[in-house]
Amino acid sequence: MEKTGLRADARRNRAKVLAAAEEAFAAEGLAVPLDDIARLAGVGAGTVYRHFPSKEALFQAVVLERIDQFAEEARALAAADDPGEVFFDYFVRVIKQASLNRALCDALTESTGTGFKADAGDEFRVAFAVLLERAQAAGAVRADIDGDDLRALIVGCLAVERYAPGSRHLVRVVVDGLRTP
Structure with missing residues (x-):
């Protein structure tokens, strides 16, 4: 920015x-x-x-820039082959990168109270939803998951990473739960 x-x-x-x-x-x-x-x-x-x-304005600028980078990456992946694997790889990458960045983790879980405007991260959510829909259309991701569910799962995985660092198997459990039976 x-x-x-x-x-x-x-x-x-x-x-x-x-x-x-x-x-x-x-x-x-x-x-x-x-x-x-x-x-x-x-x-x-x-x-x-x-x-x-203010420090909060600086925090928002930094975090929004990173979230915009996530959105850009998701948009670049939207036309990739094998939408299921692209979705799962991206899902895990977002969690991994966010869990290593306390500011980003705070922003994605909205636990900071910094007053992010309502549309902050909308481009990320929209771009990620496209990856989700493509993966669902390919039969790789359960059809009963939507963007709100996906956000909640990301927040949960970030909590797991924050409070049980190195518990990658728990994120894999979530990923396995997203796969079609």
């Missing part, structure tokens, strides 16, 4: 802040102090505030 209309040095500083924030939020979630992000980016706290009015 690059902001246009900024001077070149301001764009560079904004990019440094976003990169530093992504790293810090991934490790510590929303608890990371803004001064730590500024220090990691090599800029002053004032520079951070010029681009983002």
Whole structure:
């Protein structure tokens, strides 16, 4: 999410802040102090505030950028061969990547209270639903699962990964439950 209309040095500083924030939020979630992000980016706290009015706004920018990347990846996979395996591989990849990123995990489970706007992540949900529908049409995924169910399963799998790290077999149990009998 690059902001246009900024001077070149301001764009560079904004990019440094976003990169530093992504790293810090991934490790510590929303608890990371803004001064730590500024220090990691090599800029002053004032520079951070010029681009983002609050830590929550910076958090949202970082997380929404990653969720947009998930959506872009899902759209790129929409026409792939073997829609069942594409769906399952993508489902597991989203869980794996999100579970390693505390900020993303918090956002996907909506446990942060940061007030994400209602349509945040809509493109991700729509793109993932396309993969689900293609996999269902191919007979690989149960027909009684919809996008809301899929979101709930992702949240559940993220909880498993967060509270029982390394329990990959539990995610496999969920994946097996999604498969047609």
